[in-house]
Amino acid sequence: MHDLLQRFLSLPWDQLPQWLFLIPAGIMLLAAAGAVVFRNLIHCALWLVLSFAALGVLYMALGAEFVGFVQLLVYVGAVSMLVIFAILLTPSDEVSASNNPLVHFKLSSAVNAVIGVAVTGLVLVGLLAAIFFSPRAGGVTLPAVAPTLPVAKIGENLLSHTLLPLQAVAVLLTAAMIGAALLAKEDKRS
Amino acid sequence: MDFLLIALIPLLPLVAAGLTALLKREQKALSATLVIGAQTVACVLSLWALLLAMCADNGEPGLIHEFVNFPWLTFGHETLKLGLLVDPLSGVMGAMVAFVALLIFIYSHGYMKEDRNYTRFYTFLGLFSGAMLGVVYSNSLLLTFVCWELVGLASYLLIGFWFFKPSAAAAAKKAFLTTRVGDMGLMIGMFWLYKAAGTLLFYDNGAGCLEQAALATMAKTLVGGLALSNIIALLIFCGAAGKSGQFPLHVWLPDAMEGPTPVSALIHAATMVAAGVYLVARVFPIFAATGTHSISLIVVASVGAFTALFAALIAVAQNDIKRILAYSTVSQLGFMMLAAGVGHPGVAMLHLIAHAFFKALLFMGAGSVIHGVHDEQDIREMGGLRRFMPVTFVTYSIGMLALAGFPVLFSGFWSKDAILHAAHLWPVSQLPFYMATAAAFLTAFYMTRQMAYVFFGQYRGHAHPHESPAVMTLPLVILAAAAILMSLPATPAWPAFEEFLKGEAAHFSLEGLTEPGFLQIALTSTAIVFLGIGLGWLIYGRKPLGAVDPIQTAAAPAFRALANRLYIDEIYDATVIRALHGFGSLAAWIDRQILAGIVSAVAALSFFVSAVSNGIDRFVINFGFDNSCNALREYGGAAASCEGGRVQGYLRLIALGTVILLAVIGWLLV
């Protein structure tokens, strides 16, 4: 078993074709599209989980293993659970409304959607134009040595250069936890 | 020395307060046990620290001066350190604070028994005690400042303990805001000190800010005879004046009497208000960096002398038993500041300790009186109580005689004499000496007046006075004993106490008695005290007292001015508060006239946009059948109010803005 693991690790991972990262990226985009378009909220949430997981794999493929694992832990593990719980706690009429679209069809919502799609399209075009046609585009090459991400160094960084932000985030998370608990609490008075 | 045990002194009450905060309202016994138990241990430890401070390891007296420093925060190349310090000064102060606090904690059990927020009261008391002991044992101005603010918070919470009384809530707010004004100065002084000395530690083996190297750099003259050390010292004095109720920041202290009486005794008489004096004594080397007649010390002495006289004057015309004591506290704090200002912080500390005992005694006695006559505080509604409350009467009399400075037997006599003596020897000016003498006379006078009103004559109220329970009278007896016994170390050997505080070997001798001028001063002050008491008795003691004060009939305008506290509050209302109010109105005007104009313009613009969009809806995208027309109109209405509260509308605009931004950037780049 140990032998197998050793052999697996000593495979020439560095020499994999560069385009391989497109696989998780593609899965991620497809899943994100699914999370956006489906009617059923639970389906949306499941697609979202897949999208997050693929994003984590993409991080790993880019060499940021630690961030990838954090992504898996925080998003796939925690945030998705929150989302699913929230969906289950807030029964919505959106699903039932879709049963008979003609009755509930409102032109304003259609116009809403059209404008939303148009604005999004504009943003996309703008972003892509900025990425591919800006004067400095294409001038970047990979550094000579592929960057590595030793976890010990992250820890060192966290506790030296970014100590203050780290503590601030700790306070923020505590405040968010208390705030979330307070907000979601049943209001006894009403 | 084991500093873990020293650290426990402030930490124990704090932890006890934290635990008590988790208890339920009904768990009264448990909360009191926790806090009083922790305070007992802290008290024992602080007495041990005092013993350590008195005898160094080799057994010689009064030489110990030990500290421990530890890093707290590192940012960039700077490391902020905190530390603990045991020296005679902190040893004496800590023992006093812990002891008085313990007595008052026990007393509170009797006083607050019926209060439904009893548990919370003990939580606040523990918080206060921990923070105050932190101020005492701190070896870093930063730690002192942190605890200083915590003490202020505890004071705020306790003054406003009966927050359902509007007056108490207002008094708490007033205390918090007024002391904040002074603390602003303290904070700026602290920053400046850090810039000048590079450290906030008091002592650090030669690198601390109270040690020779730092003092020498700070003593360089900046401008017009002012040295950097003087400016920093004055800024620190701002904080001390705020906390210790010195003129012109004294206004909060009398109002603070809205809090429960144990709080008045503990915080607003014995410990917290003395923290300002302690701070001045602690950083005295900065004050005296340019010599003992530096500008900063002259300011301290002047403020102190003025406050002593001014508050004593006001106290003459007050009718609330606690308010008289409050003004008396302000006046006595003025005495202490005067002593520090004329270059004798040791004398200031001597009076501080003596005052803490007899003033706590007086306040607790007043609490006992208030308790006994069923929450009446007006001395005109009392009278003749010596028959109903003998223990309270005897102990209160001892406190009164100590405060008035009755000769020989009482601690107040010796410490006050030491101050008068120090002021007399001040070469800069004799004016503070005369002001202090006048204040001493007035002190004897108004205390006699109070005694006459409360304990002599006939009972004028309508309740049924009774003596308080033993849990309240026992601390009174202990404190009364302390008020007398404190005169032993306070005898004319007081230079010994001062030397001891400086950390030098103290020579206990009676040489002080033969020091030039001492006997004269002692005789003068004795005469002054007898004059004050005699005059008070002459005016108030002989005839039955009515609702109108005898002085009021004799000199009505003066009495009215004094009774209205010389209109200081009104002056503040007319100047500072009105200025603030005016500024607020100006801001409101700008808000209404200018900002509202912009908002209206935006609104008009959005109306225009909506009109256009409505028109487009109606005439361009008109599909010709009613249903869609209505729907279109609905959408037009939605777009009409860009501020309609619809999140997605805003988002859409943000996204559009982003696109425009991208376009502009792209255009600029290409």
Added chain:
Amino acid sequence: MLQILLAISAVLFCFGLLATLTRRNAILVLIGIELMLGAGNLNFIAFWKFSANPEALTGVMFAIFSIAIAAAEAAVGLAIVIQVHRRLHSVDVNQATQLKG
């Protein structure tokens, strides 16, 4: 390659934006925000990988903090959604207009 990564991130961002703009369910709006944050993180990682001095770890630290803050945001956001549902019996973002000026 950097451009391709950025393009992927841009597309992901636009999916998020689309959800935020067109879906009326507040939870889906939140999902859209999470997707946009993910796109931002992807940018951080991409720029880190192609930066002149990747040893400084700037991009990675940013991404880690951003994930932490996104987690806090999701928790509070979803709690607000639940409370809104309790009050209005709906999670339609266009019905929660009581705070308008």
